[in-house]
Amino acid sequence: MPRLEHRKPTPAEKQQAREVxxxxxxxxxxxxxxxxxxxxxxxxxxxxxxxxxxxxxxxxxxxxxxxxxxxxxxxxxxxxxxxxxxxxxxxxxxxxxxxxxxxxxxxxxxxxxxxxxxxxxxxxxxxxxxxxxxxxxxxxxxxxxxxxxxxxxxxxxxxxxxxxxxxxxxxxxxxxxxxxxxxxxxxxxxxxxxxxxxxxxxxxxxxxxxxxxxxxxxxxxxxxxxxxxxxxxxxxxxxxxxxxxxxxxxxxxxxxxxxxxxxxxxxxxxxxxxxxxxxxxxxxxxxxxxxxxxxxxxxxxxxxxxxxxxxxxxxxxxxxxxxxxxxxxxxDLPIEVQEPARPVVLENPQGNLRFENVTFAYAGSNAAAVAGVSLDVPAGTSLALVGETGSGKSTIAALIVRLYDPTAGRVTIDGVDLRDLSLADLSSIVGVVSQETYLLHTTVRENLRYARPDATDAQIEAAARAAQIHEVIAALPDGYDTTVGSRGHRFSGGEKQRIAIARTLLRDPRILVLDEATSALDNETERAVQRAFDELSRGRTTVTIAHRLSTVRAADQIVVVDHGRVLEAGTHDALVGAGGRYAALAA
CATH class of the missing domain: 1.20.1560.10 (ABC transporter type 1, transmembrane domain)
Incomplete structure (x- = not known):
C-alpha cells in the first residue's frame, strides 16, 4: 500500500523518549x-x-x-x-x-x-x-x-x-x-x-x-x-x-x-x-x-x-x-495547585471571604487577568461582580474555588489562606453553580448523590423541592431513577440549572459562587431559577457574577470590574447615583 504522511515527533517528544x-x-x-x-x-x-x-x-x-x-x-x-x-x-x-x-x-x-x-x-x-x-x-x-x-x-x-x-x-x-x-x-x-x-x-x-x-x-x-x-x-x-x-x-x-x-x-x-x-x-x-x-x-x-x-x-x-x-x-507534570503539607481545619466556617491585593496571570500571558483586587465579603452577605465580557469576573470566581492560585496576594476564608486549606475542605465550604451545568450519564438520583454520596432519598427529594425541580423530576417516566442522558440533554437549560442547584444544596456550602448561572435562560425560566437561587443563598455568603443587572440590584455589594481591576464598589443606589461605569451599564 502507498506510504501515508505521519505527524513528525517534536524535538521535545524525541528527547522525552530518549530520557526514559x-x-x-x-x-x-x-x-x-x-x-x-x-x-x-x-x-x-x-x-x-x-x-x-x-x-x-x-x-x-x-x-x-x-x-x-x-x-x-x-x-x-x-x-x-x-x-x-x-x-x-x-x-x-x-x-x-x-x-x-x-x-x-x-x-x-x-x-x-x-x-x-x-x-x-x-x-x-x-x-x-x-x-x-x-x-x-x-x-x-x-x-x-x-x-x-x-x-x-x-x-x-x-x-x-x-x-x-x-x-x-x-x-x-x-x-x-x-x-x-x-x-x-x-x-x-x-x-x-x-x-x-x-x-x-x-x-x-x-x-x-x-x-x-x-x-x-x-x-x-x-x-x-x-x-x-x-x-x-x-x-x-x-x-x-x-x-x-x-x-x-x-x-x-x-x-x-x-x-x-x-x-x-x-x-x-x-x-x-x-x-x-x-x-x-x-x-x-x-x-x-x-x-x-x-x-x-x-x-x-x-x-x-x-x-x-x-x-x-x-x-x-x-x-x-x-x-x-x-x-x-x-x-512528571508539575502540580500547579498543591495540597498543603499541614492543612488548617476550619471547625465551624462562617464564610467571611477576603481578597487581599490579589493579582493573577494565566500561563503564557503577559497581561494580568486580575490585578491588585481587594474585596471584603462578610459572612452571610452578598457580592455581585459586574462588567463587560473578559473583564476578569470569572477569573475572580475561579480563584475563590482555587482552580488557580494567585500570582500575588492571597484569598482567605475566615482569615485562613485558601492555600492552607485542604482541597476537600475547601470544596465543602465553597459551592459553585455555573452557566454550563454538567450532568453525568446516569440517573437523576445518582447525579444529585454525586455531590454527597451518603445522602438519603429523603434528603435528595428535599433538596429538589427547595430547588423548584421536584415536580419536573416526579413527572418523568421513572422519576428520580430516570437516566438524564449524555450531559443531561433530555433536560432544558433551566431544568439542568435547578438540578445543579439541588446538587449544591445537598452539600450545604457556607460560600456560594453563582457564575452567570442565568445568562442563557429566558425570562420565565430565569424567574423560576432565581427563586431557587434565593432559597440556595439564604444564610450563605454569596458571590454572583451578573450578566443581567436586574438580578443583582439587591446585593449588599456590587463591584464593577474592568481589565481585572476594581473600578467601583457600593450598593445599587449608591453606584447609580455616582454616575460612573455602573450607571452607564444600568442605563
Missing part, C-alpha cells in the same frame, strides 16, 4: 521484590531440573538400549516424565505469580496517572485535548501490558535456561559449544537495530492513536454530533477518521515488519547450526558417542529458543520505552 531509563521502569516493580524473588527461584529450579532431560536421553541411547537393560530404561523414562511434570507444575505457579504482579503494576500505573491528572489545574485541561488524555490512560498503558506482565519473568526464564543449557552443553562437548555460539554476535547486532526502528514507529503509532481518540471524542459526543448535523460536517469528520485509521494500518504493518527479514535470516542460520554440528561430529578428531551427539543437538535446539526469546524481549522492551515515555511525561 530502564532503572525507572524497573522501579515500578520495587514494591514486589518478594514475589519476584520467588518467581526467579522457581525459574532457576525449573531450568536446573529441565537440564536433566538431555542426560537422561543420553543414558537411554548409550546405556539402556544397547544393553537391553529394561529396569534402567524404566527408571530413565520415568525420570524424563517426572522432569516434564515438575517443570510444568512450576511453570503454572510461575505464571500465576508473575501475571498477578504484572497486573498489580498495571493497576498502580493506571491509578497513579488518573490520580495525578485529577490534581492538575484547569489550565492543563484547557491546553490538552480530552482524547489525548484518554489515549494515554487506555492505549498507552494497555500497550505496555504485555511488557509489564511478562518481561521480567521472560528475561529471568530465558536467561536462566540459556545459562543452564550452556553449562550442560559445555559438559558434553566444549568444542561443539563454541561452534553453536558463533551465531550470537550478529544476532545481537540485528536485534538492537530492529529495536531502535520499532521504538520510533511505536511512538508514531501512539500519537496517531491519540489523534484517533480525539476525533472519536469530538465527533461522537452529544455536542459534537449536534454540531456536525447542524453544520453538515459529518462527511469531513468521516474523512478525517478514515485517514487517521488508514495511517494506523500503515504504522501497524511497519511495526510488525520492521526488521522481520533480518530476524528471518537469523532463524535460517539458527536452523542450519544442527547441520554444522553433525558435520563437525563426523570429523576424524571428534570423539562423540551417538547418545552425546543426540543429547547435544537437543540442548543446542533448546539453547536457541531462550536466546531468541531474550533478543525478542530486548526488542519489545526498547519498543515499549516509547510508551513509558508518554506515561512518565504525564506523571
Amino acid at each position: 531509563s530502564l532503572r525507572r521502569v524497573g522501579g515500578l516493580f520495587r514494591a514486589h521484590t518478594r514475589p519476584l524473588t520467588v518467581v526467579v527461584l522457581i525459574i532457576v529450579a525449573s531450568s536446573i531440573i529441565g537440564m536433566a532431560s538431555p542426560f537422561l536421553l543420553r543414558a537411554v541411547i548409550d546405556d539402556a538400549l544397547p544393553h537391553a537393560d529394561l529396569s534402567l530404561l524404566v527408571w530413565l523414562v520415568a525420570g524424563m516424565v517426572a522432569v516434564a511434570a515438575v517443570t510444568a507444575a512450576l511453570g503454572v505457579v510461575q505464571t500465576w505469580i508473575s501475571t498477578r504482579v504484572g497486573q498489580e503494576v498495571m493497576h498502580r500505573l493506571r491509578t497513579d496517572v488518573f490520580t495525578h491528572l485529577q490534581r492538575q489545574s484547569i489550565g492543563f485541561f484547557t491546553r490538552t485535548r480530552t482524547g489525548e488524555v484518554q489515549s494515554r490512560i487506555t492505549n498507552d498503558i494497555g500497550g505496555m501490558e504485555s511488557v509489564v506482565t511478562s518481561t521480567a519473568t521472560s528475561i529471568a526464564a530465558n536467561l536462566t535456561t540459556a545459562i543452564a543449557t550452556l553449562v550442560a552443553m559445555a559438559a558434553l562437548s566444549w568444542q561443539l559449544s563454541l561452534v553453536s555460539l558463533a551465531v550470537l554476535p550478529p544476532a545481537i547486532w540485528f536485534s538492537r537495530r530492529v529495536a531502535r526502528l520499532r521504538r520510533e514507529i511505536t511512538a508514531q503509532r501512539q500519537r496517531e492513536l491519540a489523534d484517533l481518540n480525539v476525533t472519536i471524542e469530538e465527533g461522537l459526543s452529544i455536542s459534537g454530533v449536534q454540531l456536525s448535523k447542524t453544520l453538515g460536517t459529518a462527511p469531513a469528520l468521516i474523512s478525517r477518521f478514515t485517514a487517521s485509521s488508514a495511517r494506523l494500518i500503515d504504522l501497524e504493518l511497519r511495526s510488525e515488519l520492521a526488521g522481520r527479514w533480518r530476524m528471518a535470516s537469523m532463524s535460517i542460520v539458527f536452523a542450519a547450526i544442527p547441520a554444522v554440528i553433525y558435520l563437525a561430529a563426523g570429523m576424524p578428531f571428534a570423539q562423540l558417542s551417538i547418545g552425546t551427539l543426540v543429547a547435544f543437538t537437543a540442548l543446542q535446539a533448546g539453547l536457541f529458543r531462550p536466546l531468541i526469546g531474550l533478543l525478542n524481549v530486548g526488542v519489545q522492551l526498547t519498543t515499549s520505552l516509547a510508551l513509558f515515555a508518554r506515561i512518565f511525561e504525564y506523571l
Whole structure:
C-alpha cells in the first residue's frame, strides 16, 4: 500500500523518549521484590531440573538400549516424565505469580496517572485535548501490558535456561559449544537495530492513536454530533477518521515488519547450526558417542529458543520505552495547585471571604487577568461582580474555588489562606453553580448523590423541592431513577440549572459562587431559577457574577470590574447615583 504522511515527533517528544531509563521502569516493580524473588527461584529450579532431560536421553541411547537393560530404561523414562511434570507444575505457579504482579503494576500505573491528572489545574485541561488524555490512560498503558506482565519473568526464564543449557552443553562437548555460539554476535547486532526502528514507529503509532481518540471524542459526543448535523460536517469528520485509521494500518504493518527479514535470516542460520554440528561430529578428531551427539543437538535446539526469546524481549522492551515515555511525561507534570503539607481545619466556617491585593496571570500571558483586587465579603452577605465580557469576573470566581492560585496576594476564608486549606475542605465550604451545568450519564438520583454520596432519598427529594425541580423530576417516566442522558440533554437549560442547584444544596456550602448561572435562560425560566437561587443563598455568603443587572440590584455589594481591576464598589443606589461605569451599564 502507498506510504501515508505521519505527524513528525517534536524535538521535545524525541528527547522525552530518549530520557526514559530502564532503572525507572524497573522501579515500578520495587514494591514486589518478594514475589519476584520467588518467581526467579522457581525459574532457576525449573531450568536446573529441565537440564536433566538431555542426560537422561543420553543414558537411554548409550546405556539402556544397547544393553537391553529394561529396569534402567524404566527408571530413565520415568525420570524424563517426572522432569516434564515438575517443570510444568512450576511453570503454572510461575505464571500465576508473575501475571498477578504484572497486573498489580498495571493497576498502580493506571491509578497513579488518573490520580495525578485529577490534581492538575484547569489550565492543563484547557491546553490538552480530552482524547489525548484518554489515549494515554487506555492505549498507552494497555500497550505496555504485555511488557509489564511478562518481561521480567521472560528475561529471568530465558536467561536462566540459556545459562543452564550452556553449562550442560559445555559438559558434553566444549568444542561443539563454541561452534553453536558463533551465531550470537550478529544476532545481537540485528536485534538492537530492529529495536531502535520499532521504538520510533511505536511512538508514531501512539500519537496517531491519540489523534484517533480525539476525533472519536469530538465527533461522537452529544455536542459534537449536534454540531456536525447542524453544520453538515459529518462527511469531513468521516474523512478525517478514515485517514487517521488508514495511517494506523500503515504504522501497524511497519511495526510488525520492521526488521522481520533480518530476524528471518537469523532463524535460517539458527536452523542450519544442527547441520554444522553433525558435520563437525563426523570429523576424524571428534570423539562423540551417538547418545552425546543426540543429547547435544537437543540442548543446542533448546539453547536457541531462550536466546531468541531474550533478543525478542530486548526488542519489545526498547519498543515499549516509547510508551513509558508518554506515561512518565504525564506523571512528571508539575502540580500547579498543591495540597498543603499541614492543612488548617476550619471547625465551624462562617464564610467571611477576603481578597487581599490579589493579582493573577494565566500561563503564557503577559497581561494580568486580575490585578491588585481587594474585596471584603462578610459572612452571610452578598457580592455581585459586574462588567463587560473578559473583564476578569470569572477569573475572580475561579480563584475563590482555587482552580488557580494567585500570582500575588492571597484569598482567605475566615482569615485562613485558601492555600492552607485542604482541597476537600475547601470544596465543602465553597459551592459553585455555573452557566454550563454538567450532568453525568446516569440517573437523576445518582447525579444529585454525586455531590454527597451518603445522602438519603429523603434528603435528595428535599433538596429538589427547595430547588423548584421536584415536580419536573416526579413527572418523568421513572422519576428520580430516570437516566438524564449524555450531559443531561433530555433536560432544558433551566431544568439542568435547578438540578445543579439541588446538587449544591445537598452539600450545604457556607460560600456560594453563582457564575452567570442565568445568562442563557429566558425570562420565565430565569424567574423560576432565581427563586431557587434565593432559597440556595439564604444564610450563605454569596458571590454572583451578573450578566443581567436586574438580578443583582439587591446585593449588599456590587463591584464593577474592568481589565481585572476594581473600578467601583457600593450598593445599587449608591453606584447609580455616582454616575460612573455602573450607571452607564444600568442605563
